[in-house]
Amino acid sequence: MQLVEQYVRLYTGCQDMTQGAPVDISLAEVAELLYCTHRNATLTLKKMQNQSWLRWKPGRGRGNRSVLTCLLDPSELVFTVAKELVQKGDVQASRQLISHYQLTWPQLEANYSRWMSSQFGLRVSREKGNEKRVDTLRFFVDHPFQSLDPIRVLLRSQTHLVKQLFDTLVRFDPATRTIVGQLAFYWESDEQGKEWTLYLRKGVLFHHGHQLTAEDVCYSLRRLMASPSRHRWLARSILSVQSVDEHIVRIALQTSNRLFLHALSKEYASIVPRDYVEEMGEDFAKWPVGTGPFKLSRNDESMVVLEAFQPYFAGRPYLDRVELWCVPEMREEEAEADQVKLLQSVTGAGMGPAANGRERRGFFRREQSFQYVSLNGSKPGPLQDPSFRSTVASILSGERLRADLKGPRQPACAWGEVVPFLPEQEAQLSLPAVTSSGYAGEKLLLYTYPDEDHKEDAHWIQKSCARCGIAVEIVYAEPEELAQPDLLQAADMIVDSANVDERLELSLQEFVCAEALSIRHHLDERGLKEVEKHLNSLLEANAPKDREKAMTHILACLQERRTFVPLYSNRIEIEAHPHLSGISLDAYGWVDFSRVFVRA
Known part of the structure; x- marks a missing residue:
């Protein structure tokens, strides 16, 4: 960032400077433009030359002036460096660079927004070295995700990510409108519906490698019941939770609750690993670990990155990676990449955009919220x-x-x-x-x-x-x-x-x-x-x-x-590229990442 600023200062400070044209200038004049010593001016020029931004030919002998040739227009350089920062994953630094110069070159912001719009959708690439194919679904969001702790999330966007990172004991199937097994494969209750026994799958792994046990379930439900939880209404009828053995949990209720299994299927009741939560403390909210189809590999001001969890008990997701870039300034009318449109785009590995709109498949539904x-x-x-x-x-x-x-x-x-x-x-x-x-x-x-x-x-x-x-x-x-x-x-x-x-x-x-x-x-x-x-x-x-x-x-x-x-x-409306399958909208209007795949 500092080197870019120095190049802009050098280019705009030199009288009669034009792109690609040599200019006679002394090292002392360069140092004056860059507000530094002769030694630092020499080092800076060398760095810029190594980047192929300019050519510097120092003068030899008394009275021989040096020759400077700037190879890039400064606005083009800012744009290029901003794109390089994005490709390296530093979206925030890229945005800051564009914001710094948008008054100097007003068109820069519009060009950058158009380019950013083209970066979203499903991107197919090859890993260097082994040429392994990587399918990445890329969204943009307008805010970073400070908390992905199931008992603390408030927004539907947060809740959707929780569903990708965690599992609940049971799951509600919208197609059959019934409760089906998830981490628990079988359950039974007494006639009054006041005592429930749940049997857990064996060999289920958390993302940090530890196996799920009944103690994790007991810890998760007790944590949900505790007063700091925003969603303790889910556990209002629970009297006690105890582990019968390593894979059996017994839950006693204060009163009969025929919706208890529905409550256990809610995302806020996701199961967390006791050891990891206690070790991480408050940091668990930003760096959560669950048993879900995706694991979190990055969460900062620039982006959230989810990667497929290979040993997922219900089957590895088809996508390899999901990226959510934080771009708060991107206006919807400029963005071709919000959830309404981003699934139109499939790039890489020879798969370009659909030839015409008729080839795309449309999906829509009215939110139940x-x-x-x-x-x-x-x-x-x-x-x-x-x-x-x-x-x-x-x-x-x-x-x-x-x-x-x-x-x-x-x-x-x-x-x-x-x-x-x-x-x-x-x-x-x-x-x-x-x-x-x-x-x-x-x-x-x-x-x-x-x-x-x-x-x-x-x-x-x-x-x-x-x-x-x-x-x-x-x-x-x-x-x-x-x-x-x-x-x-x-x-x-x-x-x-x-x-x-x-x-x-x-x-x-x-x-x-x-x-x-x-x-x-x-x-x-x-x-x-x-x-x-x-x-x-x-x-x-x-x-x-x-x-x-x-x-x-x-x-x-x-x-x-x-x-x-x-x-x-x-x-909610989306149009999907003909190569994309497994797409459906849930009640909140989100696409389940774990089911999306590319037919090509």
Whole structure:
């Protein structure tokens, strides 16, 4: 980086300098331009010459001037070095270099963005030496991954990586809508569903080489139950966990829980190695080890790299490597490599882009998750009044928001067809109608994440409320901050996203129980007790119709109190190159890396 800066200073400081043209100059003048001694100027020129950036012919004898020939345009050199840094894996240093010179050469940023866009997709290469083929799937993300600990993840992107790095005891199969074995191959329970015995596969390896045992399972579940865990709601019914022998675990529950296996299939309940977690301490969050199909080989500010875990018990993944480059400045309209488009690209080993768009295969689905705004009925203030809360809920129409903001926003689709979603409302409210509900002009605090879609939603809410005379102040907070109970309770409104997948009952349980989400904190005391009563009925119910009834009661309670207003679900679309197979979108709109392969 310093050598690049010195070259730019030398090139731009020399009068009449043009690319490839020799210029007469003395060593003393070079040293003056580089702000260094004659000796250091000589060393610097030698380094640049070794890089083939310039030619330096020192003058011989008194009065003979030296000759300098700069072979590269300085903007081209910056661009070339930035690309070399990316190829070496230092994305952040590359970005810093471009940012440093983007005012000097405005076109540099656009050229760099176009080049970066071309780097994503599935890339086929050959390892040097043995010519082994390596299939690498490359994404870009807008933030580094500070935590990949299953009990601490908050975002769906983090959760998706956890699924690649870890396994749970059992797995929910969306195709059959049943629980199937994962680390446990068999299980049984008593008639009341209060005591469960699980039998573990033998010979399962963690990424650091140690074999999975019942002690690891007991440690993982107890860790989930501990108070610092953000997801301890999953283990709320567990009374005790003990190992019967090296491969048998017995779990006693406080009350009957017919959704217990569903809870064990949740990513937050992934099994971790006790020895490694205790050894790593806080560093485990950034350098996790699991039993999953991929193992983590790199995690820093530039990228996350996953590599296929060869001895994976369920079969080695087809891909060799997955890279997630951290490029926060890359705008979506410039990027040909977000998840919507990146699977169009397959390069290397003679496989170029598809000849035309018709050859690509399209995949799409509407996320089962949905964006919503919650209204804090437990905080002293205007929203504690049910009538004013109802008034605000009427203002926040998901239909109007989708019509105004457009994009991939679709009608909210949560909990499928089992439980119809809360009906959207339309209302034309005036300032007198709002003030008559008891509102006296207090400013409402609206918290959300600083992501672009959340910002758009928050500003729409702010403007919609302002038209009716309601003042809203937007406060942005990072996910870790917004998961803090004190902040959740202090907010009047929160724009957030609910995690909903094919495990409908469990998703609803998470929505109302998770302490990292706003609903539990925004329900008034009476509403919370009523939801708890119906939730217990949901967990104890054997028959699907009884569980459906309990879900209906929970949603009706939330609707009656106007605790939240659904806004939209996103439509996810991708187009895949004809050489790519094994592609499907999960409920969160992500592609399972372990199933993707190249047909060529």
